[in-house]
Amino acid sequence: MRREEPLICKIPREELGKFLKWLEDNHAPVYGLKKEGEKITFGKISGPHDIYLGGVRSLHPYTKTLFLPPRERVARYFGEEDLPTVEEKRIIFGFKACDLRALAIYDIMFDDTVPSDPFYLAKRESYYIISFDCTEVLPTCFCVFVDGNPYPESKFDLNLTPLEDIIIMEVGSQWGEVVVKKYPTWLAEPEDIKRRDLFREEMKKKVMEVNKEFFPLSKPLTYLLRTHFDSPVWEEKSQTCVACGGCTAICPTCYCYTLYDEEGEKTNERTRIWDYCQYPGFAQEAGGANPRKKRMERFRHRYAHKFDYGMVRKGVYECTGCGRCISVCPGKIDMREVLLALDQEELKKGKENVA
Amino acid sequence: MLPKKNPYQPRPAKLTEVIEESPTIKTFRLIPQEEFTFEAGQFIELTVPGVGEAPFTPSSSPFEKEYLEVTVMRVGRVTSALHNLQPGVMLGIRGPFGNPYPLEKFEGKEILIVGGGVGLAPLRALFLTLVAEKEKYKKIVFCCGARTPKDLIYKESILEKWPKEYRDKVCFRVTVDQGDENWKGRVGLVTCTLENLEEEIADVSQSIAVVCGPPIMMKFVTLKLLDEGYKPANIYLSMERNMSCGVGKCGHCMLGPYYVCKDGPVFPYSKIMNLPNIWG
Numbered sequence: 001m002r003r004e005e006p007l008i009c010k011i012p013r014e015e016l017g018k019f020l021k022w023l024e025d026n027h028a029p030v031y032g033l034k035k036e037g038e039k040i041t042f043g044k045i046s047g048p049h050d051i052y053l054g055g056v057r058s059l060h061p062y063t064k065t066l067f068l069p070p071r072e073r074v075a076r077y078f079g080e081e082d083l084p085t086v087e088e089k090r091i092i093f094g095f096k097a098c099d100l101r102a103l104a105i106y107d108i109m110f111d112d113t114v115p116s117d118p119f120y121l122a123k124r125e126s127y128y129i130i131s132f133d134c135t136e137v138l139p140t141c142f143c144v145f146v147d148g149n150p151y152p153e154s155k156f157d158l159n160l161t162p163l164e165d166i167i168i169m170e171v172g173s174q175w176g177e178v179v180v181k182k183y184p185t186w187l188a189e190p191e192d193i194k195r196r197d198l199f200r201e202e203m204k205k206k207v208m209e210v211n212k213e214f215f216p217l218s219k220p221l222t223y224l225l226r227t228h229f230d231s232p233v234w235e236e237k238s239q240t241c242v243a244c245g246g247c248t249a250i251c252p253t254c255y256c257y258t259l260y261d262e263e264g265e266k267t268n269e270r271t272r273i274w275d276y277c278q279y280p281g282f283a284q285e286a287g288g289a290n291p292r293k294k295r296m297e298r299f300r301h302r303y304a305h306k307f308d309y310g311m312v313r314k315g316v317y318e319c320t321g322c323g324r325c326i327s328v329c330p331g332k333i334d335m336r337e338v339l340l341a342l343d344q345e346e347l348k349k350g351k352e353n354v355a
Numbered sequence: 356m357l358p359k360k361n362p363y364q365p366r367p368a369k370l371t372e373v374i375e376e377s378p379t380i381k382t383f384r385l386i387p388q389e390e391f392t393f394e395a396g397q398f399i400e401l402t403v404p405g406v407g408e409a410p411f412t413p414s415s416s417p418f419e420k421e422y423l424e425v426t427v428m429r430v431g432r433v434t435s436a437l438h439n440l441q442p443g444v445m446l447g448i449r450g451p452f453g454n455p456y457p458l459e460k461f462e463g464k465e466i467l468i469v470g471g472g473v474g475l476a477p478l479r480a481l482f483l484t485l486v487a488e489k490e491k492y493k494k495i496v497f498c499c500g501a502r503t504p505k506d507l508i509y510k511e512s513i514l515e516k517w518p519k520e521y522r523d524k525v526c527f528r529v530t531v532d533q534g535d536e537n538w539k540g541r542v543g544l545v546t547c548t549l550e551n552l553e554e555e556i557a558d559v560s561q562s563i564a565v566v567c568g569p570p571i572m573m574k575f576v577t578l579k580l581l582d583e584g585y586k587p588a589n590i591y592l593s594m595e596r597n598m599s600c601g602v603g604k605c606g607h608c609m610l611g612p613y614y615v616c617k618d619g620p621v622f623p624y625s626k627i628m629n630l631p632n633i634w635g
Contacts, residue, residue, distance in 0.1 A: 075364035077404070077447055082361050115362045115602055122357055229631070256606030259363065259599055263405030270363055275605070283607060285597045286409060286431030289570055289635035291610070297632065301609070309612035 007171040009185035010192055016167060017048030022183055023091055028128065032093025033058055045093055052094055054135030054162045057322050061252040063099040066092070067106055067123050068255055068274075074119055075270040084122035095131045098143050098320035100155040102252035103129075107155070108314045109255060119272075128175055131156040133199075137206040140323025142336055145215040148321050150203040161196045168196045214336040217343040218350075221317065224342040225308040229300070233341045238299035240331030245276035247325035247333075248302065253318045256282075277301055303338065362602050365402040365447025366391070371422065372442055376508035377501075380473055381438055382414065382426045387448060393417055394455030395484040396477060396593070396621045400601050401425060401433075402447030403440070409433040410452075410598040412477035412620070418487055423448075426476035426508060452601040453620045456481055456565065456591060464563050465493045465556050469576050471500040471545045471568030475508055477593055478567050486521050495525040496555045500545030500572070504531050504538045514540075526555050545572055546579045559584040567593040574634040577624055587625035594619050594627070595635065 011019060023030055030045045033052045040058035042065075045051060076082045095103075110120035134141075134150035143150060152159045157176040161168040168188055171177045188196075208215070217224065248254040258275035261268060275282060278298050284290040292298045310318030319335075326334045368391075372384035393399070394417050402408040409431070415424035429438045440446075466485065470478040478497075485495055497517075501507035507514075507529070518527050528548035530541040541547065545568070556562050564585050566576050573592055580590055596608035596615040603617030611630035613619065627633050 075361055077365050077402070078367045078445065081359070082364050083357065083359070086357070109604055113603055115360070116358050117602075117604070118358045118361055125357070255604070257600070258605065258607070259408070261402070261405060261407040268405045270365075272363070275607075277606060277609075283597065283609070285595060285635070286434060287428075287569075287595075288430075289595070291596065291632045291635045304611075305606075305609070309609075312612040 007177060007180065008188040008193060009169045009171070009180040010166045010188045011169065011183075011185050013162060013165055013167050016051060016053065019183060020045065020048060020051065020093075023179070026182070027179070028089040028091050030091045030093055032091075032130075033062070033095070053160075053167075054132055055094075055096075056134055056136045056138050056141070057096045057098050057324075059250070059324060059327060061099075061102070061250055061322075061324060063095065063102045063106075064252050064255070066127070067103065067120060068110075068257075070274050072119060072272050073269055074259070074272045076264075076267045077270070079267055084119050086122050087126045089126060089128060091128045091130060093130050093132075095129060095152075095156075096134050097131070097149055097152045098322040099252065100129070100131055100152050101143075101148055101320040102322075103155045105253050105310075105314070105316065105318055106255060108316075128157045129155065130158045130160060133159070133161040134203055135162060137203065137210055138323060138327075139210050140326040141207050141321065142211050142215065142323060143321035144204055144207045145211060145217075146221070146317045146319050146321040149200070150207055151200050161199065163192075163195055163199060166192065168192060211336065214340045217339065219343060219346055221307040221339060222311045224339065224346060225304055228342045228345055229304070231342060231345055233338065233345060234300040235296045237333065237338045237341060238296045240333060241278070241295055241299055242331055243278055243280060243295060243298070244330060245278050246328045246330065248276035248278050249274065250324040250328045252322060252324070253306070253320060254302075277305070303335075307339075362449070363600070365400070365408065365449050367445050368423065368448045370440060370442050370444050370446050373440070376426060376510075377506045380426060380428045380506075380508050382424050382508075383437065383440075383446075384415075385423045385425070385446060385448065386421070387423060388445075391423065391448065391451075393423075393451035395458075395481040396456040397451035397453050398477075398598070398601075398616075398620055399423075399425070399448050399450035399452065400598070401427075401437070402449070403433055403436045404445065404447060406436045407433045408447070408449070408599075410601070410616070410620075412480065412593065413451075414476040414479045416483035416487065417480060418484070426473060426479075428473040449601055452598070452616050454618070456484075456621055458484070461485070461563050462491050463493060464561060465496070465558065467496045467498065467552075467556060467562055467564040467580075469498045469500075469545060469549070469564065469566045469568070469580075471572040471576075472502070472506065473508065474568030474572070474593070475499060475513075476567075478565065479509055479512075481565060482517075486517075486525065489521065489524045492524070494555070495521075496528065496552075497525060498528045498530075498545060498548035500530050500532070500548065500568070502532045504535050507531065544575070546575050549576070549579050549583065552583055560586065561589075563589050563591070565591045570595065570635040587628055588623050590624040591621050592624055592627070593621055594633070596620075 110117040598616040608615040
């Protein structure tokens with residue numbers, strides 16, 4: 001249960017290595033985001049030199065790979081109830097706000113939506129999450145414009161904000177509370193929290209700055225999607241789409257999948273694999289009927305799912321603004337440009353009505 | 356706490372009988388090895404072990420406790436494998452999934468059922484449910500269509516058994532697109548069974564219509580029904596999509612914001628009329 005006033009503590013910045021070792025010795029092995037050259041990777045964190053403190057999101061969507069693996073056996077049949085086991089606990093270091101917002105969407109989809117998914121929940125119980133504030137911004141980041149922020153607000157056990165001299169720790173769970181009480185931390189002073197909040201405002205401004213040619217838009221995204229569903233923008237902007245599925249594969253909130261059966265020696269196995277609505281056959285039925293035959297319809301469906309259907313079903317945008325889809329698209333499609341085009345059409349419509 | 360049941364795991368069901376309904380359609384009788392119940396309109400995922408699974412709405416009566424039947428047209432990988440099977444093998448089932456027909460809204464009403472081809476399968480389950488408590492409904496008009504007399508499934512029931520058995524309550528209108536030398540009935544698309552509806556239905560504005568069939572048939576039947584004065588909220592359509600997980604997650608069956616497997620598969624037309632490409 002979240003308390004109204006979150007418990008916020010601090011440690012000196014140079015103590016991070018000590019804190020890491022203490023976690024390893026007293027709780028669980030630590031895995032997380034690391035930096036190898038320019039690349040952000042994921043793996044076992046073996047010492048303070050391995051910690052990628054702050055920074056930005058990785059290109060690879062590690063939330064998705066960890067909690068909804070690309071390939072996972074979900075049933076053996078026929079036989080006893082095939083249920084997953086909860087693996088030994090691990091601590092994950094370094095997820096960013098957008099990574100955790102993806103997790104929030106999985107929770108709605110695979111936990112709250114009945115029946116809940118035992119394979120997802122088993123993983124959910126296997127990990128403690130120690131997230132970080134973003135301390136850098138990529139040119140593709142736009143979390144602030146899809147109801148997000150460059151700092152985690154929920155779904156963490158502990159969140160760390162690195163400042164010059166201290167690291168602020170916000171508690172998000174009972175386990176997080178145990179950690180800050182057992183490890184020698186200080187309660188953050190109002191001054192410290194003020195500094196953190198100022199830093200966060202600065203980061204928000206930086207996200208706004210990289211997006212100034214796109215955002216803010218004149219109307220909410222859900223409204224734009226609904227009223228411009230038949231817009232020529234969809235055809236126009238999907239021209240360079242080569243249906244590679246890259247945007248969906250890399251998207252942390254694209255959780256759609258396919259079940260795949262195989263004959264085994266003794267039992268049959270059912271595997272879940274990632275599947276992408278941008279593939280022409282995704283919605284096709286066995287008889288050949290395909291409700292989204294055209295590339296434009298598939299392209300539009302992805303946007304509609306994220307900004308309209310997500311709102312209808314879950315009350316959230318199913319986009320975290322991480323910008324990964326922009327980074328990988330070989331057709332150079334920028335989601336922000338598409339949304340902006342819808343908004344420009346809306347503004348034009350408004351002007352015509354006035355005239 | 357982790358759930359105790361795996362929603363992806365098929366439960367064994369023994370195939371005990373295969374009934375040939377038409378050159379491309381067979382009915383498979385299954386005996387579930389674990390307790391299984393469903394309501395008319397809900398669907399199951401049927402597994403051919405090692406091959407895969409596909410969604411079907413049972414065609415047998417939900418009141419039938421001994422067995423379960425599904426009527427399947429051979430169209431793809433899983434259905435072809437299914438058509439090659441002989442009684443005795445173990446298949447798998449998951450479900451039931453989705454919402455049943457809202458029978459409470461049908462009470463006291465005149466009910467028009469329109470089915471084409473293999474679309475008659477879920478309608479048989481519905482029909483058998485309705486006639487089991489026929490005093491609850493004012494009247495049932497069952498319109499059936501098929502390409503040719505050979506393609507008409509449940510032929511004996513539709514042409515002989517049911518019209519006699521439920522004479523007091525049910526009226527049948529049967530048509531084929533193309534007759535043969537032995538066919539003495541109506542010839543024409545299923546929409547032609549909706550001509551002169553007033554002979555059977557006293558008040559279309561209050562009547563309930565239930566439609567199932569190929570997308571193109573559903574489209575033209577729906578347009579005809581609207582023309583005749585049916586309210587969009589009173590036309591129930593079985594939406595066919597490639598439901599895979601059955602539990603509202605995998606995304607394959609999305610129809611606008613709806614997951615057909617969870618929010619459907621039966622929808623009142625009013626709920627989906629403004630969505631794109633509903634006729635697939």
